[in-house]
Amino acid sequence: MLDYILAGLEMAASWQSILMIALGLLSGIVIGAIPGMTADIGIILCLPLTYAMDPIPAMMLLLGIYCGGTYGGSITAILINTPGTPANAATTLDGYPMTLQGKSLKALQMALYSSFFGGIVSALICLFAAPAIARVAQTFGPPEYFCITFFGLSIIASISGDNIIKGIMGGVIGIFIALIGQDSVSGVIRFAFGNRKLAGGIPLLAVLVGLFALAELLSRSNYDPKNDPARKAKIKISQERVTWKEIKQCFRAWVVSSVIGTVVGATPGTGGGIAAFISYDQAKKMSKHGDNFGKGEIEGVAASEAANNATTGSTLIPLMTLGIPGDGCTAILIGAFMLQGMIPGPALFRDHPGTLYGIMLGLLFVNVLMLVFGLALTPLYSNISRIPYELMSALIIVYCIAGVYSNEGSTFHVLLAACIGVASFLLRKLGFSVVPIILGVVLGDLVETNFRNSMILSGGSLSIFVTRPFSLLFLLLALVSIGSFFYKSIKKHVKGTAPEQK
Amino acid sequence: MKMKKRFAFLLALALMLTALTACGGKTASSTVPENTSGSSQAEEPSASSDYPNKTVTIICPWGVGGGADTIARKITQVAEKYFDQPIIVENHTGASGTIGMGDAFDAAADGYTLVTANGPLFSLTPKYVDVQYTLDDFTMLRGMRTVSLMVVTNPKTTGFQSFDDILEYGKSHKLTYATSSGPGGDQYVVSSAAFISMGIEAEPVVLGSEAEVVNAIASGQVDLGLCTPPSYYAFQEEGTALAVATFYPEDVETKFGTVKCMENWGIDAIFGGMDCLAIRSDTPQEIIDKLNAMLDEVYADPDFTDYLKEMGYNLWDAKGDEVQTFIENQMDSMERYVELLESK
Structure with missing residues (x-):
């Protein structure tokens, strides 16, 4: 193995690879930061450029976009309350409140450090434990996928803010949106009302843009630049940076989130969004400042950003060893491997070990360079919030509509996004948080399909979820998570108005 | 003043990004060399004699990295040697492949838009999805591969x-x-x-x-x-x-x-799985001949055949008529199966 690592290092450290990493990261960060463009689109756009390249520089370009995009999405999540990609939805919960408090620079820095930490941990695990994890992942099937996504749904409780009932209602609305379209098991078309365009389902991007960006714009539509209290008061963007104390405070969240991100990433069909939500929930429960989550707590940003970048390395494990994509981006990476004449699957480690180790080592470089670029760029884009809102809002609208349209070249989807935007605006006015809704949309389809597939496998018996070791483990984790929420809220209730400790 | 300058810079940057968004999407197209953009402005060819004078696009109705996509991309790569203009692959995905087929159907019959098709797009999908095209609207150019389920x-x-x-x-x-x-x-x-x-x-x-x-x-x-x-x-x-x-x-x-x-x-x-290249059937014969001549060269090139062998794809070097008959047969059998399923 050491020979392969050395050979791989030689290829990964070539100037071509480093150049490609730099190009990939820069474009990835920009693409990730634009609402309506995700890392998937960036990878597809750059794929033809890789034809003429050697495998390692080619994969470095694409992995740079992948990692940069996952991190870049946090920038808009923090600054304008619109996650750049679905994986950053949890970051809005605390990142945006921090911006409102003038602490945008601090939040952006924490997002960068956390992404770096998660990415490095994941890349190291991928490098040293890929074959072992692959053996475990191979035994995963619909029951395990179901239990992990169920775990994801169970955290609605802790992200719904003050009102749990509204949180659950939001989650249900999200699941309902996910149900629209053709059912993947029986083929029945649901809730399309005879509209052929709805039969294809509602794309996640349209939901994301409508739910966050358009609704945010609507809710500020009475904005008057002459009467902007922030501008009148001349609130300065604090130049306050992340302190050592805060890093120490977040360290535990980083470690836990990186582990969660790695496990979720290695599970096919999940992705960064679920990892970020589960980690956010765990961090909230373990933190001393749990009650401050959702109000601008830096640990919240740390947890969700470490987790979503921790999926970037581990999604490569099922991809390279089994040929199974861990999320949408890696599904396209499979295509990139094929174009290089490498078929992802069990034979890949046997036939191209040097190249694979080169790619895994390159992933470490990707993360290091991401930190360097991030440090150089963060002060620049923390100034984005200086752009007058009347200009900013117009730009956001243009990006969003262009992004939704270009995804499938469909004006219908733009219309859908607009409707979702209006609905989301009304829900916000009624005191709903939109984050449980996006969670429901992301997970609804996965939960249903995997539950039904499990039932087919077991002949209709629910025992399949408890007789398989890993599915039992994930199920227990979900139950503990729900249990601890109720335990805490009962305890709080009993204490009544007693002043908070700590 | 300094503030204003910085603001102007940010605005310029933002506009640049807007332009970037506009070229996003589920299309995977390679950059077109400079010289072609000039000639494409010089109006479309009135006669098929100067074909090709601009980039040819192969629409793939499925995602990047699938069999049809991978082979089509290899064809474009090898064709550089034999074709005067670049060929690119664009993925127009969605609605079981009918989006891409619809786009190929809507394109001008000038030989600049090809499509990778398969049997079910004609024999099966139209039973479940509304489509504008029929088998008669397309001429099959060449088989790509057979797939045995x-x-x-x-x-x-x-x-x-x-x-x-x-x-x-x-x-x-x-x-x-x-x-x-x-x-x-x-x-x-x-x-x-x-x-x-x-x-x-x-x-x-x-x-x-x-x-x-x-x-x-x-x-x-x-x-x-x-x-x-x-x-x-x-x-x-x-x-x-x-x-x-x-x-x-x-x-x-x-x-x-x-x-x-x-x-x-x-x-x-x-069920015989296969992928093939198709073009609108009202394309001038002269252009179809030129495309076929190019495909002859590509299919004889070891660069292409070796790649397919290495990837484990089963090359299907069938001429247009053979592909056409293959699809017609499949339409008959699919008819029977769907009836059987619906009677159940």
Whole structure:
């Protein structure tokens, strides 16, 4: 193995690879930061450029976009309350409140450090434990996928803010949106009302843009630049940076989130969004400042950003060893491997070990360079919030509509996004948080399909979820998570108005 | 003043990004060399004699990295040697491939838009999705590859050594099988028809990708699975996967020996998977000839044939008429299977 690592290092450290990493990261960060463009689109756009390249520089370009995009999405999540990609939805919960408090620079820095930490941990695990994890992942099937996504749904409780009932209602609305379209098991078309365009389902991007960006714009539509209290008061963007104390405070969240991100990433069909939500929930429960989550707590940003970048390395494990994509981006990476004449699957480690180790080592470089670029760029884009809102809002609208349209070249989807935007605006006015809704949309389809597939496998018996070791483990984790929420809220209730400790 | 300058810079940057958004999307196109943008402005060719004078696009109705996409991209790469203009692949995905087909149908019949098609786009999908095109609207240019759909099982966990074992077991037991095509998909329809005609009760587990199907078979989660070579080869070497029968119209030679087709058991469930290149049928013959001449060169180039062999794709060097007949036959059989399923 050491020979392969050395050979791989030689290829990964070539100037071509480093150049490609730099190009990939820069474009990835920009693409990730634009609402309506995700890392998937960036990878597809750059794929033809890789034809003429050697495998390692080619994969470095694409992995740079992948990692940069996952991190870049946090920038808009923090600054304008619109996650750049679905994986950053949890970051809005605390990142945006921090911006409102003038602490945008601090939040952006924490997002960068956390992404770096998660990415490095994941890349190291991928490098040293890929074959072992692959053996475990191979035994995963619909029951395990179901239990992990169920775990994801169970955290609605802790992200719904003050009102749990509204949180659950939001989650249900999200699941309902996910149900629209053709059912993947029986083929029945649901809730399309005879509209052929709805039969294809509602794309996640349209939901994301409508739910966050358009609704945010609507809710500020009475904005008057002459009467902007922030501008009148001349609130300065604090130049306050992340302190050592805060890093120490977040360290535990980083470690836990990186582990969660790695496990979720290695599970096919999940992705960064679920990892970020589960980690956010765990961090909230373990933190001393749990009650401050959702109000601008830096640990919240740390947890969700470490987790979503921790999926970037581990999604490569099922991809390279089994040929199974861990999320949408890696599904396209499979295509990139094929174009290089490498078929992802069990034979890949046997036939191209040097190249694979080169790619895994390159992933470490990707993360290091991401930190360097991030440090150089963060002060620049923390100034984005200086752009007058009347200009900013117009730009956001243009990006969003262009992004939704270009995804499938469909004006219908733009219309859908607009409707979702209006609905989301009304829900916000009624005191709903939109984050449980996006969670429901992301997970609804996965939960249903995997539950039904499990039932087919077991002949209709629910025992399949408890007789398989890993599915039992994930199920227990979900139950503990729900249990601890109720335990805490009962305890709080009993204490009544007693002043908070700590 | 300084503030203003910085603001102007940010605004410029933002405008640049806007332009970038506009070229985003599910299209994967390579950058077009400078010289072609000039000539394309010089109006489209009135005569087909100066064809080609701008970039030719192959629309792939499926995602990046699939078989048709990979082969089409290889064709564009090899064709650089034989064609005066660049050829690019764009993926117009969605609605079971009918979005891309619709775009190819809407494009001008000037020979600058080709499409990668397959049988089910004509024989099956139109039964479930509204489409504007018919088989008559397209001329088949050339076959790309054949795909033989296999029934694969894991002899170690199921104990099945042959298709006969499965038929025997299925008489008294319900089977589960994994497939990567959902309702209305080709595999789903053909396999459902097959199980009905075998008198076996079987339930499909629809998984997201073929790799997951293979994995579900090899790890013993399902009794059977439907997959295509070479996805299961690595597992057959280990002994955790075994192809026992194929839906292809005739027996198929694989790395591990002959796999018999369904006809050997008297089961009416035939499905020959294939991908082909097609173009609008009202394209001038002169242009079609030029494209065929280019494809002749590409298909004879070892760069192309070796790549396909290495990837385990089964090159199908069939001329347009042969492809046409193949699709017509498939339309007849699919008609029967859909009727059979609907009568159930």
